[in-house]
Amino acid sequence: DADVTQTPRNRITKTGKRIMLECSQTKGHDRMYWYRQDPGLGLRLIYYSFDVKDINKGEISDGYSVSRQAQAKFSLSLESAIPNQTALYFCATSVSRGLAGGLHNEQFFGPGTRLTVL
């Protein structure tokens, strides 16, 4: 079973529609992230959350919102989708460890959602 799951895996929608992408994880990690991937631009951070009550904007948060419903669930919403939001969207998780516990802070990614906005 996958540790990080994303739904839906593919979505085609029209301009102006509200879209929600969901992410669930069974890794027990406290930190969760949303990225988008575009050809030639790499992965860019949209939002990140360190716990249920701590949500922060990333480098490209305009047009997006998020909700951390539980430690294991992190949703990304496009309130009014536009064509330039067509991209691959990835959720990722990591566990926070202080220096005493080592510096391991690698992020683990879900399988992605391919979103097309017409």
Place this chain on the structure above:
Amino acid sequence: EDQVTQSPEALRLQEGESSSLNCSYTVSGLRGLFWYRQDPGKGPEFLFTLYSAGEEKEKERLKATLTKKESFLHITAPKPEDSATYLCAVQAFSPGGTSYGKLTFGQGTILTVHP
């Protein structure tokens, strides 16, 4: 602003032909440099984390090295199953010496290994 540049953009190798991928970075204070592998239609898969200049890590045919300005991913005697996009990312310390986990990614190197 943290920056990561990967080269080449694409690399074609024959099976068994060893080569290296480059990741050049600028960051205010490096907390860690990460290598990921991404297969088409899938999410990035974690490979290595490097923390300080001079550090090396190996996994099967892959070896990652780190200097103060760049990292190399060496691929020894590659096989067709090594074909993938390889992503490099850096994580910086934020002011005050802490880190909030933000990764800055390069655009990746598309590796194709022909049999």
